[in-house]
Amino acid sequence: MVSKEMYELGAKRSVIRELFEYGKQQAAIVGKENVFDFSIGNPTVPAPECVKEAMIELLETKKSDEIHGYTSAQGDIEVRKGLAEYMNSTYKSELKADNFYMTCGAAASLCITLKALTVNSEDEFIIVAPYFPEYQIFIKSAGGKVVIIPADTEDFQINMDLLEKAITPQTKGIIINSPNNPSGVVYSEKTFKNLADLLKNKSKEYEKTLYLISDEPYREIVYDDIQIPYVPSYYENTIVCYSYSKSISLPGERIGYILVPDCVENSKEIYTAVCGAGRSFGYVCAPSLFQKVVLKCLGKTSDIGLYDANRKLLYDGLSKMGYQCVRPDGAFYLFVKALEEDAVNFSENAKKFNLLIVPGDDFGCPGYVRISYCVDPEMLKRSFDAFQKLRDLYK
Amino acid sequence: MVSKEMYELGAKRSVIRELFEYGKQQAAIVGKENVFDFSIGNPTVPAPECVKEAMIELLETKKSDEIHGYTSAQGDIEVRKGLAEYMNSTYKSELKADNFYMTCGAAASLCITLKALTVNSEDEFIIVAPYFPEYQIFIKSAGGKVVIIPADTEDFQINMDLLEKAITPQTKGIIINSPNNPSGVVYSEKTFKNLADLLKNKSKEYEKTLYLISDEPYREIVYDDIQIPYVPSYYENTIVCYSYSKSISLPGERIGYILVPDCVENSKEIYTAVCGAGRSFGYVCAPSLFQKVVLKCLGKTSDIGLYDANRKLLYDGLSKMGYQCVRPDGAFYLFVKALEEDAVNFSENAKKFNLLIVPGDDFGCPGYVRISYCVDPEMLKRSFDAFQKLRDLYK
Structure with missing residues (x-):
């Protein structure tokens, strides 16, 4: 009775969204501070001040x-x-x-x-x-x-x-x-x-x-x-x-x-x-x-420096542990070689340490995982122990 | 090189939009106060206060x-x-x-x-x-x-x-x-x-x-x-x-x-x-x-009373002049029988008096015109003379 194509598209949540939802459930069990969710590309750095200022100015000076x-x-x-x-x-x-x-x-x-x-x-x-x-x-x-x-x-x-x-x-x-x-x-x-x-x-x-x-x-x-x-x-x-x-x-x-x-x-x-x-x-x-x-707000951006700090922290930290990372010059993602051929399984193993990272398969690039670092820097720091444990699993 | 269907859809502006654009051009020639634009259903009654209040409250209490x-x-x-x-x-x-x-x-x-x-x-x-x-x-x-x-x-x-x-x-x-x-x-x-x-x-x-x-x-x-x-x-x-x-x-x-x-x-x-x-x-x-x-803003509305006042003014006014109007119980449109069989031509004649009303043909109802009364009441009052002249044209 409905479009099969649209039904399937609606029923099949993206892998990213699945991980994100899993993270929310897991947070309820082990505590939010113990889940390291790198799944989603939702900017955490606030909008620049000009956004709020522009809205207030429009509301105060323009007709509805x-x-x-x-x-x-x-x-x-x-x-x-x-x-x-x-x-x-x-x-x-x-x-x-x-x-x-x-x-x-x-x-x-x-x-x-x-x-x-x-x-x-x-x-x-x-x-x-x-x-x-x-x-x-x-x-x-x-x-x-x-x-x-x-x-x-x-x-x-x-x-x-x-x-x-x-x-x-x-x-x-x-x-x-x-x-x-x-x-x-x-x-x-x-x-x-x-x-x-x-x-x-x-x-x-x-x-x-x-x-x-x-x-x-x-x-x-x-x-x-x-x-x-x-x-x-x-x-x-x-x-x-x-x-x-x-x-x-x-x-x-x-x-x-x-x-x-x-x-x-x-x-x-x-x-x-x-x-x-x-x-x-x-x-x-x-x-x-x-x-x-x-x-x-033309020409303005959110504070990219905050993403940059996360980038360096993550790239240096994971590289030191022996992870092979693609050099990230832009966006807020780190693409990392999985420690086994099957990145889906690697991502499943990461979950054991409440580490949520997205297998590259859905991006057309098996063997890699995506780590979205538009996250709280404190969470990022806390996550290193989990990354180390994941690394040790493959030693 | 492009989708013919999409091109045609983009090239053919709706009759309503055409009239609206014509109105803006005409306003530049004869003065805004002399154009009686009833073409478009763009609400003129302001959003209720709760809209502005909600925005300010959200901006002041929530994170970006x-x-x-x-x-x-x-x-x-x-x-x-x-x-x-x-x-x-x-x-x-x-x-x-x-x-x-x-x-x-x-x-x-x-x-x-x-x-x-x-x-x-x-x-x-x-x-x-x-x-x-x-x-x-x-x-x-x-x-x-x-x-x-x-x-x-x-x-x-x-x-x-x-x-x-x-x-x-x-x-x-x-x-x-x-x-x-x-x-x-x-x-x-x-x-x-x-x-x-x-x-x-x-x-x-x-x-x-x-x-x-x-x-x-x-x-x-x-x-x-x-x-x-x-x-x-x-x-x-x-x-x-x-x-x-x-x-x-x-x-x-x-x-x-x-x-x-x-x-x-x-x-x-x-x-x-x-x-x-x-x-x-x-x-x-x-x-x-x-x-x-x-x-x-659940349950709130804009001030419907303002539309109601326009509705009564327009319905009574046009009915008295001898126009045959469909009784309007809702929305902000008055549907009026054209004074000739061809509503497109009738709407063209209305333009002579800078009166912009939409022929019913595009709504699948030839022989009628739509008058959108979500307009400034003063403009509405000023328009009666033009409606009378249009009426006289068909006497």
């Missing part, structure tokens, strides 16, 4: 319908103008308000973009392991086919040979995510250049546009003076999917955007199809108050 | 991640518990938190519900004219077929004979909307009883469940002590789609819910499929701050 009324489906024009100006001053781009479509966060940005681009069920979208698991769901929901490139466990950049082989005349686009969830890796300039060259060559070979979909919720969460480039400056046919969930710690508020720069082939058509796709999913408009809040 | 963090995909458990208690005390229902799924407003509620129910492209959903135009888009987006029952212009209730004929073995559900946009009509008890009887009989005849989808954004916007019933008490297989857009004037914030009561056949399966459908569209969770705000 100016704050809470419908905006246009694309988003408030002043917000999109401000966003264009901010991007232009940051990246020397030449964007206008009409290059932006405000959304309910990165998941919405991706779903809408994929729906706009997918012409028929032969259209293929390539994702690069390790990848955010929902990509598969979003591509299928848009009606396209998922093509997976295995992880390059050498350095967790993109293996260009594998990518080249994966591109076919049916390829419509490729989704990238740098800084990466779950690896914490930032793509190098070399990677962007090689990727751009490959896509340009393949576009010529197949005489069709290949779209690069750059999923950038972690754009500002980078360490050691690393800068994330403006991806369309490497490859013109880039559509950027952005979210404020992580950069200013508003994951529950669902606010982000899709950027379709003019340099994208058929940019006007794509933007129009984006509007249509948003409409077909019932999005109406992005939450109006938070559109106005992000306008007042 | 308690306000802005991810909630579970179904919605915050405390919010859903509070909602169940409120509904139970209001309607003597026996609902629990897990009957509710928080959404980004009514459009999201409908899209998700339809996607959860649609098994294949043969599934038919019946809509009753006059209907909200986006229903057609949402049904198609879910992969189903649209079946339309023409309006019963006698009293704008449901013509049960026509409905009976429209129900086939392929029928999956029927969408109703009372108080109705665009007619302003509230379905009578007799209508609900007859509808329930018909659906029960047809369910037996075809040995399948027929779902009633009750779209209720205007539930609290009713006049003269009219009460809107709890629809599942008439017909068990009812799924309620609700939004706070109109009742507490938060249309831009995108907050509402889907209610799947236990009395619905396969309620657990449907609820699970609802979770899956929300996930497949990238909804993640409903905006977290406003989930908590609506919890603190």
Whole structure:
């Protein structure tokens, strides 16, 4: 009587959510302070002060319908103008308000973009392991086919040979995510250049546009003076999917955007199809108050230093114990080689010490685990004993 | 290169939006005070004080991640518990938190519900004219077929004979909307009883469940002590789609819910499929701050008295001029018989007097126009001269 596909999607909770729920149950048994939950990517660093200030200012100076009324489906024009100006001053781009479509966060940005681009069920979208698991769901929901490139466990950049082989005349686009969830890796300039060259060559070979979909919720969460480039400056046919969930710690508020720069082939058509796709999913408009809040917080971030301190603590601590960790230059995840081939079993063993870490299998990268370090530093410190015990189990 | 369907959906702005944009242009030419814009259903009555109070209280007493963090995909458990208690005390229902799924407003509620129910492209959903135009888009987006029952212009209730004929073995559900946009009509008890009887009989005849989808954004916007019933008490297989857009004037914030009561056949399966459908569209969770705000505003509404005053002014005023108006018992729309057969042309003529009223054609009801009276009362008073001139044009 119901859609089997939707039922299965609803019934199968993600592995991350399962671990998270397990952690809450376990906390009730052994005490919250004895559970070391590294499962979920829920920012713990507070939103910057500008968020609260912006809300109070809006509430005190604007009329109810100016704050809470419908905006246009694309988003408030002043917000999109401000966003264009901010991007232009940051990246020397030449964007206008009409290059932006405000959304309910990165998941919405991706779903809408994929729906706009997918012409028929032969259209293929390539994702690069390790990848955010929902990509598969979003591509299928848009009606396209998922093509997976295995992880390059050498350095967790993109293996260009594998990518080249994966591109076919049916390829419509490729989704990238740098800084990466779950690896914490930032793509190098070399990677962007090689990727751009490959896509340009393949576009010529197949005489069709290949779209690069750059999923950038972690754009500002980078360490050691690393800068994330403006991806369309490497490859013109880039559509950027952005979210404020992580950069200013508003994951529950669902606010982000899709950027379709003019340099994208058929940019006007794509933007129009984006509007249509948003409409077909019932999005109406992005939450109006938070559109106005992000306008007042352009360029601000949560205190990344707190994540950085956790990063160093965890990376150094685990490395010293003999864990093999992927160098994390961005986001708030540490990707660690499991101490046995079966990361699912390794993650199960970790549970014995109330250590909740996510096996890489769901990210398309078996043999690794993801440790989400957007956590309380005191909990992190307390967890080292458990990590040591887990290590000792494999000696 | 892009989805033709999505492109067309994005390119074709709704008639309502077209008129609204025309109004803004015209205001720049003839002055804002000389344009009488009755096109759009954007609430003008402010949100009740509890909205602002709730926001300030949350900002002052809760930590950032308690306000802005991810909630579970179904919605915050405390919010859903509070909602169940409120509904139970209001309607003597026996609902629990897990009957509710928080959404980004009514459009999201409908899209998700339809996607959860649609098994294949043969599934038919019946809509009753006059209907909200986006229903057609949402049904198609879910992969189903649209079946339309023409309006019963006698009293704008449901013509049960026509409905009976429209129900086939392929029928999956029927969408109703009372108080109705665009007619302003509230379905009578007799209508609900007859509808329930018909659906029960047809369910037996075809040995399948027929779902009633009750779209209720205007539930609290009713006049003269009219009460809107709890629809599942008439017909068990009812799924309620609700939004706070109109009742507490938060249309831009995108907050509402889907209610799947236990009395619905396969309620657990449907609820699970609802979770899956929300996930497949990238909804993640409903905006977290406003989930908590609506919890603190349960049972409150914007000042309906202001709409009521407009309603009386407009209904009496136009009736006196000789316009034939449908009696508006709810929502904030007056549905008026056009003074010629072609309501599109009538609406064009109205523009000559800077009077912006929406032809009923897009609502599936030609020959009528919708006048949205959620407007400034002073503007309404100033508009009478224009209405009189329009009337005189047809003398």
